[in-house]
Amino acid sequence: MSEYQIETKCVQSGWQPKKGEPRVLPIYQSTTFKYETSDQMGRLFDLEDSGYFYTRLQNPTNDAVAQKICELEGGVAAMLTSSGQAANYYAVFNICEAGDHMICSSAVYGGTFNLFSATVKKQGITCTFVDPDASAEEIAAAFRPNTKVLFAETVANPALVVLDIEKFAKVAHEHGVPLIVDNTFPTPINCRPFEWGADIVTHSTTKYMDGHATCVGGCIVDSGNFDWEKYADKYPGLTQPDPTYHGIVYTQKFGKGAYITKATAQIMRDLGSIQSPQNAFLLNVGLETLHLRVARHCENAAKVAEFLNSHEKVAWVNYAGLKENKYHALAEKYMPNGTCGVISFGLKGGREVSVGFMDKLKMIAIVTHVADARTCVLHPASHTHRQMTDEQLMEAGVAPDLIRLSVGIENAEDIIADLAQALDTI
Numbered sequence: 546m547s548e549y550q551i552e553t554k555c556v557q558s559g560w561q562p563k564k565g566e567p568r569v570l571p572i573y574q575s576t577t578f579k580y581e582t583s584d585q586m587g588r589l590f591d592l593e594d595s596g597y598f599y600t601r602l603q604n605p606t607n608d609a610v611a612q613k614i615c616e617l618e619g620g621v622a623a624m625l626t627s628s629g630q631a632a633n634y635y636a637v638f639n640i641c642e643a644g645d646h647m648i649c650s651s652a653v654y655g656g657t658f659n660l661f662s663a664t665v666k667k668q669g670i671t672c673t674f675v676d677p678d679a680s681a682e683e684i685a686a687a688f689r690p691n692t693k694v695l696f697a698e699t700v701a702n703p704a705l706v707v708l709d710i711e712k713f714a715k716v717a718h719e720h721g722v723p724l725i726v727d728n729t730f731p732t733p734i735n736c737r738p739f740e741w742g743a744d745i746v747t748h749s750t751t752k753y754m755d756g757h758a759t760c761v762g763g764c765i766v767d768s769g770n771f772d773w774e775k776y777a778d779k780y781p782g783l784t785q786p787d788p789t790y791h792g793i794v795y796t797q798k799f800g801k802g803a804y805i806t807k808a809t810a811q812i813m814r815d816l817g818s819i820q821s822p823q824n825a826f827l828l829n830v831g832l833e834t835l836h837l838r839v840a841r842h843c844e845n846a847a848k849v850a851e852f853l854n855s856h857e858k859v860a861w862v863n864y865a866g867l868k869e870n871k872y873h874a875l876a877e878k879y880m881p882n883g884t885c886g887v888i889s890f891g892l893k894g895g896r897e898v899s900v901g902f903m904d905k906l907k908m909i910a911i912v913t914h915v916a917d918a919r920t921c922v923l924h925p926a927s928h929t930h931r932q933m934t935d936e937q938l939m940e941a942g943v944a945p946d947l948i949r950l951s952v953g954i955e956n957a958e959d960i961i962a963d964l965a966q967a968l969d970t971i
């Protein structure tokens with residue numbers, strides 16, 4: 546499928562039926578798979594043969610959808626997880642263990658911030674947060690001998706910071722570590738981070754990929770480009786024998802597939818955050834129209850951003866599509882077709898006025914979600930980020946009055962009319 550354009554991959558990649566098989570990806574609603582001899586099954590457990598045996602590890606529906614996302618990103622291997630949180634956790638935990646250190650952009654999703662600042666710390670992995678706008682030298686200063694990963698979001702949720710992917714990739718590679726980027730907001734339709742040096746991409750497929758707010762899910766894609774063996778002493782989990790698989794060495798046995806094979810065969814086996822095949826099926830339906838929806842989200846968001854920007858009651862608008870935006874140049878470079886459909890803004894009068902305005906919206910709903918077909922709003926300081934101190938909020942690029950507006954794929958005039966009537970009431 547790699548010779549096709551991305552729109553064709555959205556529709557055609559993944560499930561490739563053979564003679565007489567269902568044209569549409571079937572839901573393999575089975576926990577288990579049948580074999581004819583005990584030896585056949587034994588070889589699967591030794592990773593000597595590939596094949597399905599238990600859905601916690603792998604399922605054909607999930608694999609077909611992972612393959613589609615893999616091709617959209619231009620990677621070599623991918624896996625689905627039950628959520629974006631699980632994807633980010635597995636992506637890091639696959640190559641970090643107690644005693645290791647990681648570096649993360651401070652402008653990340655609130656759940657990711659909690660995961661890396663608090664939860665992985667309890668497992669002995671420490672994290673230093675760096676400003677995504679920091680110079681290469683400043684980011685380099687955060688590295689320690691035990692640093693194993695640099696992590697960032699291509700377009701940060703909700704700060705909408707556009708990552709200088711090449712800058713981050715260069716610093717990571719100079720220190721012999723991979724760059725993992727969460728590409729949830731732009732999706733591979735607008736940005737393919739591997740083309741700019743990122744090594745591993747993660748997704749919350751819950752957002753634009755599913756696109757209809759029906760299923761929580763995640764995905765990890767490996768570019769296959771990071772040379773684990775070159776830094777063999779740093780990544781023993783990939784380059785040393787795994788006693789839980791009779792001493793196989795992932796890099797030797799699976800080459801470019803080493804990272805995803807380990808994440809599946811070991812981390813998924815032991816932690817079990819598999820995506821249900823039913824959800825993977827729905828995700829695949831969403832992916833078939835991803836290219837159409839993302840373009841419309843961006844088109845509508847550009848119109849809404851212009852409207853808000855010229856409204857007298859609006860204090861500020863953050864959308865990289867606006868020419869005066871701090872990240873406009875980076876967005877033009879990495880995402881020339883648009884960043885995403887999410888806009889943030891604040892109203893004159895601050896926090897209370899912003900909250901009051903949201904209560905006056907009619908069509909646009911207040912929900913803890915972004916990036917689905919329906920336009921919605923959220924006030925991060927009162928909702929997703931409410932556990933953060935004001936100082937942490939500012940570091941994450943979340944102003945206390947920030948309203949996050951996820952522009953849907955309705956008619957832009959109706960979205961603007963709802964915003965306008967709510968603005969009239971304040």
Ligand SMILES: *Cc1c(COP(=O)(O)O)cnc(C)c1O
Nearest residue numbers: 628629630654702729749751762
């Ligand atoms: C939503 C989100 C996550 C978490 O994903 P879930 O599917 O909700 O677990 C991670 N990263 C980003 C950028 C997100 O927007």
